[in-house]
Amino acid sequence: LMVWLRRCTHYLFIIVVAANGTLLTINAGDYIFYTDWAWTSFVIFSISQTLMLTVGACYYLTFTGVPGTATYYALIITVYTWVAKGAWFSLGYPYDFIATPIWLPSAMLLDLAYWATKRNKYSLILFGGVLAGMSLPLFNMVNLITIADPLETAFKYPRPTLPPYMTPIEPQVGKFYNSPVALGAGAGAVLSVTMAALGCKLTTWTYRWMAA
Numbered sequence: 412l413m414v415w416l417r418r419c420t421h422y423l424f425i426i427v428v429a430a431n432g433t434l435l436t437i438n439a440g441d442y443i444f445y446t447d448w449a450w451t452s453f454v455i456f457s458i459s460q461t462l463m464l465t466v467g468a469c470y471y472l473t474f475t476g477v478p479g480t481a482t483y484y485a486l487i488i489t490v491y492t493w494v495a496k497g498a499w500f501s502l503g504y505p506y507d508f509i510a511t512p513i514w515l516p517s518a519m520l521l522d523l524a525y526w527a528t529k530r531n532k533y534s535l536i537l538f539g540g541v542l543a544g545m546s547l548p549l550f551n552m553v554n555l556i557t558i559a560d561p562l563e564t565a566f567k568y569p570r571p572t573l574p575p576y577m578t579p580i581e582p583q584v585g586k587f588y589n590s591p592v593a594l595g596a597g598a599g600a601v602l603s604v605t606m607a608a609l610g611c612k613l614t615t616w617t618y619r620w621m622a623a
Contacts, residue, residue, distance in 0.1 A: 453555070457548040457595030458602060460512045464488070465543050465603045468521050469535060469610025478526035485518035507558045513550035517543040521607075532611045540607035544599030548592045 467488075468481035489511065496509045524539035525531075 453548075453551075453591045454595045454598070456512075457551060457591075458599050460514070460551070461517070461544050461547045461595075461599040461603050462606045464514050464517060464547065465521070465540060466606040466610040466613075468518050468543075469539070469607045470613045471610075472521065472525055472535065473532055473611050473614040476530060478522045478530070481518040481521040481525070482515060485514040489514055510551075510555060510558060512547070513554045514547070516550050517547045520546055536604060536607040536611060540604035541600045543607075544601065544603030545596045547599060548595035552592050 464485060468484045471484045472478070472481045492509065492511045496506075496511055499509060500506055520542040521535065521539040524542060525535045528534035528538070
């Protein structure tokens with residue numbers, strides 16, 4: 412009975428991680444309204460999404476030991492986010508209020524790294540982490556090209572509830588404006604390795620807890 416309860420707790424944890432990832436998306440994903448800082452926000456958004464995907468997917472992947480579960484995890488988050496997107500749309504917000512990230516291809520790369528190296532978790536951490544960190548900003552920039560122009564959307568749907576420090580100001584041109592994809596991919600590639608290692612470590616802790 413205790414083993415069954417612990418397994419149920421584990422899968423509940425997976426769902427909680429995915430749900431919190433969805434909330435992170437909603438909070439970081441409406442950066443499209445902060446139009447003057449859109450590209451700087453895109454860098455932060457890319458990094459946060461990459462790290463959230465990597466830690467959860469690596470945990471789930473190494474716990475089950477079955478290549479493909481990282482993609483399944485990304486699918487869970489994607490479905491949650493589309494449900495949230497639909498909920499906001501039903502409340503009268505524009506369709507592009509939440510930009511749903513493209514997690515699936517990066518999760519597939521994690522699965523590929525794990526499968527191609529015969530389920531070697533160290534290869535998953537190093538190769539998978541770098542691949543996920545570098546790829547997610549690329550896929551998301553392609554995603555943004557297909558949605559409405561941030562400047563037009565921001566002025567069409569003003570946010571009167573924004574705190575003063577987030578009130579749109581004149582466009583800022585600086586180092587973050589030049590290449591958001593390169594910055595997001597570079598930082599993500601480095602940080603995702605650490606998050607992948609954490610995800611694998613969570614599996615170790617879970618197994619120890621289940622065996623206690």
